[in-house]
Amino acid sequence: MRPANRRTSRSLWWSFPTLGLAATLLVVPQAHARKAKSPPRGLSASCKIHVINGLNVPGKFPASLRHLKRRLGAQPFKVFLSFKLLRVASMKLATGRIARTKLVGPYRLEGQLLSKVLAAPKKRRLRFELALYRRRTRYKAAKRMLKTTLVLDRGGTFFFVGPPHKGGKLVIGISCK
Numbered sequence: 304m305r306p307a308n309r310r311t312s313r314s315l316w317w318s319f320p321t322l323g324l325a326a327t328l329l330v331v332p333q334a335h336a337r338k339a340k341s342p343p344r345g346l347s348a349s350c351k352i353h354v355i356n357g358l359n360v361p362g363k364f365p366a367s368l369r370h371l372k373r374r375l376g377a378q379p380f381k382v383f384l385s386f387k388l389l390r391v392a393s394m395k396l397a398t399g400r401i402a403r404t405k406l407v408g409p410y411r412l413e414g415q416l417l418s419k420v421l422a423a424p425k426k427r428r429l430r431f432e433l434a435l436y437r438r439r440t441r442y443k444a445a446k447r448m449l450k451t452t453l454v455l456d457r458g459g460t461f462f463f464v465g466p467p468h469k470g471g472k473l474v475i476g477i478s479c480k
Contacts, residue, residue, distance in 0.1 A: 346416055347397040348429050348457070350479040354390040354406050357383035357464070358471040371476060374462065380474065389473075396431055396479065406475070408468060409438040410448075420454055427457045429479055435465060455479055 355368065355375075362385030364372060375386060394404045396416040403413050413434045420428040432452045439445040448466060455461050457480055465473035 345398060346419055346429075347395065348416055348431075348479045350394045350396055350414070350477055352392040352394060352404060352406070352412065353388065353476040353478075354392065355474040355476065356387045356389050356468055356471045357474045358385045358387065359383065360385055360470070362387075371460070374460065374476075375474070379464070380462075383471065383474075386474070387471075389468075396429075406435075406473070409440050409443075410466065410468075410473070411436050411438060412475070417452065428454050429457060430454045431479075433477070435475075437466070 353368070353371065357380065359382075365386060365388055367388045368375065368386055374380075375383075389407050392404045392406065392412075394402045394412070394414055396402050396414050398416050398418070401413055401415045403411055405411050413436065415432050417430045417432055420430050430452065432450070434447055434451075435449040437443070437446050437448055449463075453461060455477070458478070460476050460478040462474060462476045465475050467473075
């Protein structure tokens with residue numbers, strides 16, 4: 304009888320670690336999967352978009368752009384002899400959502416907030432993606448003209464020169480808070 308008892312105790316002894324290992328293998332990946340599937344924190348930022356027409360015709364600097372005069376008077380914008388504010392649009396950027404806004408003519412801007420960048424305590428930076436599109440018109444097919452990812456300080460302004468528009472070029476200034 305003793306050999307039978309030893310066999311039973313050995314088989315039970317081997318089964319507990321096996322069951323423990325199997326339970327660990329089943330539980331750990333599920334817990335890890337739950338962490339990976341959790342959505343990122345809901346970051347958001349509101350952006351103001353200044354749509355400006357940079358012209359090669361001399362003229363006075365508009366009073367509506369006075370707060371941007373220093374930036375627009377420097378390179379690479381010195382090639383323009385005058386500016387005209389066409390529109391001020393707003394866009395609410397958030398993680399996981401694409402925001403769209405109409406600029407002027409057939410152009411629209413899409414943006415999505417990607418993340419918050421860790422920086423010095425006083426500087427809070429945002430990383431987001433922008434895309435400039437030209438809508439389909441009677442004579443031209445729809446086209447993506449620009450797609451970029453950039454990092455911007457909250458409250459900072461980013462400018463880029465866009466496509467031609469009414470005898471000049473579109474200058475788009477984006478400021479996010």
